[in-house]
Amino acid sequence: MLFRSWAQTADAHWPDVARVPDHVGVAHLVVTRHALVRQVLTDPVTYRPDNALDAVTPVPVSALRVLAGHRFRLPPTLANNGGASHPAIRAIVAEALHPTRVAAQLPWLTGLVRERVGRIDAALDGGAPVDLHAELAADLPLLVLARLVELPDAPVGAVKEFARAALELFWAPLDGGRQQALAAEVGRFHRVLREFAATGGGLAGTLRAAGHPPDVLVGALFFLLVAGQETTSQFLTLLLHRLAGEPTVLAGLRDGTVAVADVVEEGLRLEPPIVTWRRVAAVDTTLGGTAVPAGTSIVLWLARAGRDPVTVDAPDEFRPGQRGSRRHLAFGAGAHRCVGDQLARTEAAVVVAEAAPLLDGVTVIRRPWCPDNLTFRMPDAFVVRRR
Ligand code: HEM
DSSP states (O other), X not given: OGGGGGGSOTTOOOOSEEEEEOTTSOEEEEEOOHHHHHHHHTOTTTEESTTTTSOSSOOOHHHHHHHHHTXXXXXXXXXXXXXXXXXXXXXXXXXXXXXXXXXXXXXXXXXXXXXXXXXXXXXXXXXXOEEHIIIIISSHHHHHHHHHSOOOSOOHHHHHHHHHXXXXXXXXXXXXXXXXXXXXXXXXXXXXXXXXXXXXXXXXXXXXXTTOOHHHHHHHHHHHHHHTTHHHHHHHHHHHHHHHTOHHHHHHHHHTSSOHHHHHHHXXXXXXXXXXXEEEESSOEEETTEEEOTTOEEEEEHHHHTTOTTTOSSTTSOOTTOTTGGGOOTTOOGGGOOTTHXXXXXXXXXXXXXXXXXXTTEEEEEOOOOOOOSSBOOOOOOEEXXX
C-alpha cells in the first residue's frame, strides 16, 4: 500500500493513525486525518522534518560508493532542515519566487502555452494522437523556473532525467542494481550543480553573498530542480487527465460558470502530485490516541487528508468551489510550507485556461501510468485523440 497510496479506492477504510511495515520491514506511522496531518506539519518541535529526503529504501554500500565518488552530499537546507539556518535560506528562495516575480512571467507563459495548444489542436484536428504530458506539461515548469532562478546551463532532457532519477532513488522501492544506476545519474548531475554553485549568479550568488556554504547552495539548487519543476509538471498532467473525465467541469469552464482558480484548487485536493510527506518524531509523544516513540517515521498522507469528510462536503467528487475545496494540504503547512505554491498555481491556471478546451470531445488513448513511489506520482504520458 505504502508505494501506491494514491491508488487506494475512495471508500477504503483507514484508521486515523496506522502502523504500516514497508518492504524493508521498517514500520511507518501513516496519518490520514486532515486535523492530525496538519497538527504534525505545524509542530516542528515534536515532529522534525529531518527525514524528508531520506531514501525510503536504504542505499546499499555499492550505491553509496558511487555517490561518494561524485562527492554527493545533501545537507539540511530546505525541506529537510529543522535547524537554525532554515529561515534565512528559505527567505532567500522565497524572494526569488515572490508572487510579483511570478506574476511578471504571466504574459510570456500564456503566450508559450497558447502556442503549444495551437499546435496540439492542429495535430488533434488531423486525427493524430497527442501525448499531452510530453507536448505540454513535462518541460513547462522547468522553462518557467529558469526565468526566475539562474540555473546551470544543462539541456532540459538532462535535468528531467536527473530529477526523476532522484525521485526514484529517494522515494521508490528498489533493488541494489537499480540504486547503483540511479546513484550514478544523480551523482553526475550533483557535480554539475557543484560547479555552478561555485560561480553562478542569481539565487546561488545571493546565498553565497549571505555567507551560506557551498553545500547549502548545491542543496538548494538540487531541491529546486527536483521539487520546483517535476512536481508541477506531474500535477499538470494529472489535472488534465482528471478534467478529461469531468465533462460538467469542462462545460462550466467553457461557459464561465466555473472559475479556473477553483478548478486548480480542487485539482490540488484530488490529484496532488505529492501524495505523502514525511516527518520524524523528535520525542516520545501521542498522536490521535496512538503512542508515538521518538524516532518514528511518520508518513503524512496528504492526498487522503484532502479527502477528509470532516473538511470537505463531497470528498471524492471534483466540485470546484465546494466547501473545503481549498483546505487541502497539497503544499504542506507550517514552517516548511511550499514556497513555490504561487508559481505552481499560476502555471496550472494558465494551462487550465488555455488547454481545457482541447479536452472537449477527446478519447483517452493512454491514461498516465504511475510507478511505485512513496511520495511522487510521476505520470509518464497522457495520450488523447479527437473523436
Ligand atoms: C503542484 C506543485 C507543488 C506541490 C504539490 C508542492 C508540494 C510541496 C510540499 C508538500 C512541500 C513540503 C511542505 C512541508 O513540509 O510542510 C513542499 C516544499 C517545498 N516546495 Fe513545493 N510543491 C510544488 C511546487 C513547487 C515549486 C514550483 C517550487 C519552486 C519553484 C517548490 C519549492 C518548494 C520548496 C523550496 C520547499 C521547501 C520549503 C521549506 O522547507 O521551507 N515547490 N512543496
